Amino acid sequence: MAKPTNTEEEFFAREEAEKLYKLHQENLKKIKAQEAEDQQKAHAMKCGKCGYDLQTIRWRNVDVEKCFRCGAILLDDGELEKLAGKEGGFLASFNGLFKS
Numbered sequence: 001m002a003k004p005t006n007t008e009e010e011f012f013a014r015e016e017a018e019k020l021y022k023l024h025q026e027n028l029k030k031i032k033a034q035e036a037e038d039q040q041k042a043h044a045m046k047c048g049k050c051g052y053d054l055q056t057i058r059w060r061n062v063d064v065e066k067c068f069r070c071g072a073i074l075l076d077d078g079e080l081e082k083l084a085g086k087e088g089g090f091l092a093s094f095n096g097l098f099k100s
């Protein structure tokens, strides 16, 4: 068999590097997905302020998560509007803070 030329060697090296890079990218995606899942498992239904378990309370047809240790309240997206009503001063300007 003929000795591969430099160009051939370079071609295969580059191909190998690209393959490894793709593998690395896929691993990174898997790791990130796993991290997100772990994070969710670790923090779901935990108080963002003190880390205590949150309790779900149904209030005005909205499930409100409440921490009985520090008193913090967690609302899902849109729940603040449901509780407070869409129209009106404070809430409109508060929500305006997060709209781009």
Ligand SMILES: [Zn+2]
Residues within 6 Å of the ligand: 047, 048, 049, 050, 051, 052, 067, 068, 069, 070, 071, 072
């Ligand atoms: Zn708390």
